[in-house]
Amino acid sequence: MAIVRSKRQSRITGWARYSALVAAALLFLVPFYLLVRSAFMREQDLGSPDFHWLPPVWETSNLTGLFDNPAIPMARSLLNSGLIAVTQTVGVLVVSGLAGYGLARIPYRWSNAVFYTITATLLIPAAVTFVPSFVLVSTLGWISTLRGLIIPGLFQALATFLFRQFFLGFPKEIEEAAFIDGLGYWGTFWKIVVPNSMGFVAAIGTITFIGSWNAFLWPLVIGRDQESWTVQIALSTFLTAQSVQVSQLFMAALVAIVPLLLMFLFLQRWIVEGVERTGIAGD
Amino acid sequence: MLRDPAFRNSLLTFLAFAVFIVPTTFVISLGAALLVARTRVMQSFFRSVFFLPTACSYVVAALVWKMSIFSGIRSGLANAVLGWFGIDSIPWLSLAEPPWYWLVIVTARLWLQVGFYMILFLAGIQRISPTLYEAAAIDGAEGWKVFRHITLPQLRATSTAVLLLLLINAFQAFDEFYNILSTFGTYPPYARPPLVYLYYTALGSGQDFGHGSAGAVILTLIIAIVAVVQGRILRLGDRGD
Incomplete structure (x- = not known):
């Protein structure tokens, strides 16, 4: 009797669990659906008092109009965002990767001191440093330049910390074999360690890329002129000023997240791994 | 600086925000992780x-x-749903009182953040040894008891990390x-949390870098103290283990 009851009970909880999951999943997809729907609506339908589940007329001219409208620097801001995200990702991987390897493997008197100094900066929220960073960058005359947008983000303490921890766990025997074959630290790193750590590199790389593409405060502070806007700043300017058609704004937002959603779907495995490691580092 | 009412207000705004966002994100992401972890069919889809x-x-x-869900007009989704139940439209963002804008800000951040913390909890849940659950089943423990006495204590390290990250991220709220x-x-x-306050103090019309930097130093001290205190409180129980 007891077994029968518990079976039925578990079937009921199973159904309850699936219903909750499906409801929550639908709720989480609503904003994406609204984004796509609004991007293809006509301006007058968006402003009408009735809620539309689907656009009464599918307006594709929002997309073409976006790149023809001289008031919206869409192509330029997408290019800026792409340039910044790619260079910062490569930069963080090279700089933090090398630094992490050096801290993990090269015996050096001050290596612990350097490591603790880097780790200590993790305690200071990055955003709190934005006023002094701004003063520094503006003294250098880098306001509204790609240099000002890219260079301060080329070194990341968190990525360095994670790389060091990862390389500490790398099998030492393989490196020793490379040393016997005459490779120095530099050669061992590039020819042996990196090719065998591509999963971890992909994890840190995708996380960095997403963070860089979606960054807001720093590009807002530095990207004063229109030529130096990233796509987030372009969107935000038109959103807060309410100076362009709303339907076109939705289309612009859709264009801005499509590259990331595609990347997300293809690289999800690595992103999950990167998030897990980031979270464990916060412990 | 500390006597500046605008600065103190920004700290109060942060506190109010944290009181909303930290527990709700924690509970919802843990709940989502538990649901997804026990799901066999379409697990990766839900994740x-x-x-x-x-x-x-x-x-x-x-x-x-701002422009679709909580737009003040009738065709905004939130107001459309209220309309189905015969409730009048609410101007979500244009009023200071009642502060409906909190609902808009908190739900936006929830939507953006829950998935990240869910992944952390999922990783934590998967690290729990199955033998613990087997032992609990032999003892006849079920449902809530298993969660309370096995899952939750085993997730202590993850929970600490999540709480700390949530608090630091709430402290740095600016974009939304x-x-x-x-x-x-x-x-x-x-509704000016610390970073919004700093942004308008240091980079607004005043360009008051001195005040901005002093504010930043105070904020850093606060976050460091919170981090240390929180770490102490949540790990206090560890010594007995």
Whole structure:
């Protein structure tokens, strides 16, 4: 009797669990659906008092109009965002990767001191440093330049910390074999360690890329002129000023997240791994 | 600095925000992780759906929240749903009182963040040894008891990390406040968390870098103290283990 009851009970909880999951999943997809729907609506339908589940007329001219409208620097801001995200990702991987390897493997008197100094900066929220960073960058005359947008983000303490921890766990025997074959630290790193750590590199790389593409405060502070806007700043300017058609704004937002959603779907495995490691580092 | 009412207000705004956002994000992401962890069919689909907003920027979320879900007009989704039940439209963002704008800001951040913390909890849940659950089953423990006496204690390290990250991230909130509340180029005088306050003090018309930097130092001290205290409180029980 007891077994029968518990079976039925578990079937009921199973159904309850699936219903909750499906409801929550639908709720989480609503904003994406609204984004796509609004991007293809006509301006007058968006402003009408009735809620539309689907656009009464599918307006594709929002997309073409976006790149023809001289008031919206869409192509330029997408290019800026792409340039910044790619260079910062490569930069963080090279700089933090090398630094992490050096801290993990090269015996050096001050290596612990350097490591603790880097780790200590993790305690200071990055955003709190934005006023002094701004003063520094503006003294250098880098306001509204790609240099000002890219260079301060080329070194990341968190990525360095994670790389060091990862390389500490790398099998030492393989490196020793490379040393016997005459490779120095530099050669061992590039020819042996990196090719065998591509999963971890992909994890840190995708996380960095997403963070860089979606960054807001720093590009807002530095990207004063229109030529130096990233796509987030372009969107935000038109959103807060309410100076362009709303339907076109939705289309612009859709264009801005499509590259990331595609990347997300293809690289999800690595992103999950990167998030897990980031979270464990916060412990 | 500490006598500046605008600065103190920004700290109060942060506190109010943290009181809302930290527990709700914690509970919902833990709940989602528990649901997804026990699901066999389509597990990766559900995980992806909750995780997908992580790839979205705050600006895009703010656009959807401000212009579509919580637009004050009848055709905004929230007001349309209220309309189905015969309830009048609510001007979500244009009023300081009652502060409906909190609902807009908190739900936007929830949507963006839950997936990230769900992944952390999922990783924590998967590290729990199955033998613990087997032992609990032999002892006849079920449901809530298993959660209370096995899952939750085993997740202590993950929970500490999640709480700390949530608090630090709430402290650094800027993007959604700026993008949701700023209209026609001006930001309302209320609802200014520390970073919004600093932004307008240091980079606004005043360009007051001195005040801005002093504020930053105070904020750093506060976050460091909170981190240490929280670490102490949550790990106190560890010594007995």
